[in-house]
Amino acid sequence: MGSKAPDIVRQLKFVIDRVNAAARSRPPHLQGKEPRLVAVSKTKPSLMIVEAYTSGQRHFGENYVQELVEKSTDPQILQNCADLRWHFIGNLQKNKVNKITGVPNLFMVETVDSEKLAMALNNSWGKLSRGEPLRIMVQVNTSGEENKSGVKPSEASALALFVRDKCPHLQLAGLMTIGSYESSTTATVNPDFQCLVQCRKEVAEALGVAELDLELSMGMSHDFEHAIETGSTNVRVGSTIFGARQYPPKPDSAASGAASEPNPSSASTSASTAGPGGDSAKQCSSTDKVEVAETELHSLSLNSS
Numbered sequence: 635m636g637s638k639a640p641d642i643v644r645q646l647k648f649v650i651d652r653v654n655a656a657a658r659s660r661p662p663h664l665q666g667k668e669p670r671l672v673a674v675s676k677t678k679p680s681l682m683i684v685e686a687y688t689s690g691q692r693h694f695g696e697n698y699v700q701e702l703v704e705k706s707t708d709p710q711i712l713q714n715c716a717d718l719r720w721h722f723i724g725n726l727q728k729n730k731v732n733k734i735t736g737v738p739n740l741f742m743v744e745t746v747d748s749e750k751l752a753m754a755l756n757n758s759w760g761k762l763s764r765g766e767p768l769r770i771m772v773q774v775n776t777s778g779e780e781n782k783s784g785v786k787p788s789e790a791s792a793l794a795l796f797v798r799d800k801c802p803h804l805q806l807a808g809l810m811t812i813g814s815y816e817s818s819t820t821a822t823v824n825p826d827f828q829c830l831v832q833c834r835k836e837v838a839e840a841l842g843v844a845e846l847d848l849e850l851s852m853g854m855s856h857d858f859e860h861a862i863e864t865g866s867t868n869v870r871v872g873s874t875i876f877g878a879r880q881y882p883p884k885p886d887s888a889a890s891g892a893a894s895e896p897n898p899s900s901a902s903t904s905a906s907t908a909g910p911g912g913d914s915a916k917q918c919s920s921t922d923k924v925e926v927a928e929t930e931l932h933s934l935s936l937n938s939s
């Protein structure tokens with residue numbers, strides 16, 4: 635505590651400017667739709683959401699079920715943010731599906747990683763008879779880290795086909811990944827992002843749709859510009875807008891809540907422990923993703939003035 639409240643409006647503008655600049659510097663075959671900024675508000679108070687909404691932000695992301703339920707039904711938000719669109723971006727257990735589908739203004743569930751979960755969402759959403767299908771994304775574990783959720787890259791097409799063929803109340807919007815923190819900070823071209831691009835290619839072929847009809851959700855505070863330059867259409871930015879997160883001290887360990895939190899510390903600890911089946915090497919070998927690799931990355935000189 636003790637740090638003063640961040641100037642959300644100013645920081646939001648700053649991020650939007652950077653999003654737009656990155657979008658302009660995309661290679662021609664990735665130009666087109668403007669990338670969507672999802673403001674990740676987890677652990678932050680409703681008041682900050684209202685503030686961001688009032689200055690024009692519409693898409694918000696949360697990754698804890700209970701927190702999303704509480705914020706989305708908070709009178710402050712219901713009264714002031716009628717057009718807000720919620721993205722659920724956390725681990726979702728099947729027994730919590732009804733809580734999520736009941737969220738007012740739920741726009742998308744980005745983290746579908748099994749047929750069972752897809753079917754549970756489908757059935758739950760169908761019962762609500764909302765008219766339009768619920769948008770979902772298939773989460774892909776591009777980094778192969780055990781502490782990350784998501785299907786293996788090689789399994790993405792099968793799940794996408796399942797959603798199309800067996801889940802009439804769901805609409806597959808695209809693919810989502812978190813990726814490893816290491817890849818995002820050390821590689822010139824993030825292999826996990828390339829992996830998701832490659833996955834989309836395969837999924838689009840399997841579905842018989844155009845690649846650009848499927849969105850890519852990738853990129854967070856520290857790498858969203860790079861993500862956009864490699865084809866992201868949906869970036870999830872939290873701390874750069876709302877300030878660093880402070881988690882309440884956990885009674886015993888930091889482990890329980892950390893599983894779904896893609897922060898550096900949790901990512902680096904368990905990555906190397908390859909248990910049974912944990913050695914399934916990354917399916918995306920990152921050697922022949924020529925299309926993306928050719929995209930020389932402009933080192934954007936970001937002046938914050």
Ligand SMILES: *Cc1c(COP(=O)(O)O)cnc(C)c1O
Nearest residue numbers: 674697723854855870871872873
């Ligand atoms: C918290 C979170 C983000 C945002 O992280 P920042 O580094 O604060 O931008 C993005 N995606 C997911 C899935 C998250 O849980």
